[in-house]
Amino acid sequence: MTRTGKHSIVVGFDGSPPARSAALWAAEEAASRDCGLLLVHVVRGPLPELVFTPMSTPLPDAVSEQSVRSRAENDLADLTAECNRLSPGLNITTRVEYGHPTDVLGEIGRDAELLVVGSSGRSGLTRALLGSTAADLAVHHELPVVVVRDAKAADGRVVVGVDGSETSATAIGFAFEFASRRGRDLLAVHAWSDMPIEALAPVQNWDYNWNQVHAESEAVIARCLAGHQESHPDVRVERHVSFHGPAQALLDAADDAGLLVVGSHGRGALRRAVLGSVSHAVLYQAQCPVAVVHRHN
Incomplete structure (x- = not known):
């Protein structure tokens, strides 16, 4: 895995509402910084474990690796279109990676301008406990980390x-x-x-x-x-x-x-x-x- 987050804001996306809010927040921030936006969907394997992992998309046990990647790429394409509507002309790239979300996002975001994640993933447990990926990155990542919830608009002071x-x-x-x-x-x-x-x-x-x-x-x-x-x-x-x-x-x-x-x-x-x-x-x-x-x- 190579780092490509330089001169970009890196966003971890897993299809959850907080992750979508994080991506839209990051799109506006990238436009204000005149930098790129990198949307990263991390799939954690082996596939049967997907239902238990935060920052991953829960899928049936029998799906193939290709179907998982295709689903992730489609989700990223939809999100890219939404970000472009919000911030026209923004340079947006996407990646699908395999591994532990904290490790993958931390490595890609090591030379980024900013790392942005949603406050929790898809499971009810992570919604109650902030989300292990967001918490781990806030502790260990050397660059600024922004954690976004979807509860309210971010247009205040x-x-x-x-x-x-x-x-x-x-x-x-x-x-x-x-x-x-x-x-x-x-x-x-x-x-x-x-x-x-x-x-x-x-x-x-x-x-x-x-x-x-x-x-x-x-x-x-x-x-x-x-x-x-x-x-x-x-x-x-x-x-x-x-x-x-x-x-x-x-x-x-x-x-x-x-x-x-x-x-x-x-x-x-x-x-x-x-x-x-x-x-x-x-x-x-x-x-x-x-x-x-x-x-x-």
Whole structure:
């Protein structure tokens, strides 16, 4: 298998509604970047296992490999036509590959501009648990990964989490570039505490200078946004300081968002060992598309 995702947005497609939504979202994003779109249908074998695998098309056990490929190619042709109607003139290519979806998409997308997947595959279990392919790619893929649901339109503002970390800085850059290209407003959200609001209830009774806390939080946002606003003067920016935990603060802010941008991990060694509690929470619960950006991008 060779990589051909260079200068393209790579999309994993399995015929499910979230995967279709992901492809249509990616088509608009590719048009805004003036880059190509590569639609990849991954078939995982042997064929009898298809009914159990996310990001694969469930088919009868007795079908031949050729019939599986033909079905996948037909699905991709239909999707290509739909993407072309949405973004005329877009350079779209398609591939049918065999293997584990996470491995195949990760390899093809290694030199892509962006990797886009639906929030879940066809099985009921994966719909309940986000989808192993989306979750695995969000954790391990080095480039930005966008996970798209089909629950709502993606035409609102861009929301980005700000916590002062290097990962957050990378996410902020991604958010500004997206907002500038797509003509969106940007909301920068900083959560003052890692604790949920219920845990902060005793603290609120202490002799805290909450005006000072708010001012210091605003200073964190200003420091993190420095340079980005000057580079993207066309982006209208709002700032929000929340006294909820980071995940809840972002989910509340992204209720009507077109894109939520988070780093793959924030502060703390435990978070660096996994996806990150905040990224994990918003991937599972946010209804808008979520971009997961890693620090080293």
